[in-house]
Amino acid sequence: MTAPSRLDRAVGAVLGSAAGDALGAPYEFGPAGQLSARGEEMRGGGGWDPGEATDDTQMAVLIAESLLEHDGLELPDVFARFQRWAAGHPKDIGLQTEDVLTSGEPWDLAAALHFQINARAAGNGSLMRAATPAVYFAAAGREATMDAARRIAALTHGDPAAWEGTAILHELVRVALDGADPLTALPAALDAVHPDHRERYGRVLAPDWHPGLATEFNGAVWPCLGSAVWALRTTTGFAEAVRAAVDLGGDTDTVAAVTGALAGARYGQGAVPAPWTAALHVPLPGFGERVLDADDLRALAQRLAVAGSR
Numbered sequence: 001m002t003a004p005s006r007l008d009r010a011v012g013a014v015l016g017s018a019a020g021d022a023l024g025a026p027y028e029f030g031p032a033g034q035l036s037a038r039g040e041e042m043r044g045g046g047g048w049d050p051g052e053a054t055d056d057t058q059m060a061v062l063i064a065e066s067l068l069e070h071d072g073l074e075l076p077d078v079f080a081r082f083q084r085w086a087a088g089h090p091k092d093i094g095l096q097t098e099d100v101l102t103s104g105e106p107w108d109l110a111a112a113l114h115f116q117i118n119a120r121a122a123g124n125g126s127l128m129r130a131a132t133p134a135v136y137f138a139a140a141g142r143e144a145t146m147d148a149a150r151r152i153a154a155l156t157h158g159d160p161a162a163w164e165g166t167a168i169l170h171e172l173v174r175v176a177l178d179g180a181d182p183l184t185a186l187p188a189a190l191d192a193v194h195p196d197h198r199e200r201y202g203r204v205l206a207p208d209w210h211p212g213l214a215t216e217f218n219g220a221v222w223p224c225l226g227s228a229v230w231a232l233r234t235t236t237g238f239a240e241a242v243r244a245a246v247d248l249g250g251d252t253d254t255v256a257a258v259t260g261a262l263a264g265a266r267y268g269q270g271a272v273p274a275p276w277t278a279a280l281h282v283p284l285p286g287f288g289e290r291v292l293d294a295d296d297l298r299a300l301a302q303r304l305a306v307a308g309s310r
């Protein structure tokens with residue numbers, strides 16, 4: 001088998017994240033092992049149709065379309081798209097994300113003000129939507145990739161811990177698109193993390209860490225990223241990694257979306273099982289009746305990869 005091309009990996013990241021999101025959606029907030037116990041995949045449940053992607057992928061698509069239409073990162077536009085989407089009553093939206101997007105505060109203050117009042121804002125909500133900007137910014141190199149990640153995260157998450165985790169994920173996807181093993185890039189990625197946050201990420205990304213050691217629910221940014229990296233490290237293929245992520249229980253759609261982005265970039269789009277992508281679809285509340293399918297996601301990922309490398 002020949003190694004996947006850079007474009008195959010870019011599509012793998014975007015499609016893989018969406019597939020993980022949809023695979024995990026029916027089991028959100030449930031116990032561990034539900035996917036294996038059910039023995040059927042992409043059959044829906046918990047209010048989700050088979051193959052239906054949730055807020056993770058919906059927000060990733062919104063970021064992608066803003067990047068492409070503006071030929072770069074136009075933060076007020078991304079925020080406005082998020083607001084329009086939130087007003088369209090998505091089936092699922094993170095509590096904190098909803099608070100920030102509906103606060104009526106301007107794009108550059110809303111998340112910071114929320115963090116000032118609530119102090120805790122390190123949910124995984126900025127991690128879950130990272131596949132598309134990670135593909136777009138990859139060609140710009142590590143520093144630009146991590147900087148963009150932080151700025152997009154800061155639109156909804158005022159806690160710098162969320163920015164740093166999102167920056168690490170972007171960087172790991174960037175390395176994988178280059179054809180390298182993202183696990184070997186962890187030390188360099190950690191070096192580029194803000195010193196205040198380096199130790200804590202170092203702990204959850206260490207080779208001997210496993211989800212059983214998590215000190216928070218995996219809806220928080222640290223165990224979510226740690227679990228995704230663990231899933232990649234302890235498996236040998238895309239489907240196996242994403243299944244392991246869903247079977248952890250908890251915030252199954254998001255842990256699987258993050259795992260899917262990493263594993264998709266690592267193994268390429270050909271590794272994403274066809275039965276998972278056949279029913280895959282992404283509604284976009286607030287944007288009319290638009291629903292993207294797997295081919296739309298493939299095309300979107302290709303446009304991101306090409307536009308980002310110009």
Ligand SMILES: [Mg+2]
Nearest residue numbers: 054055056253
């Ligand atoms: Mg979700």
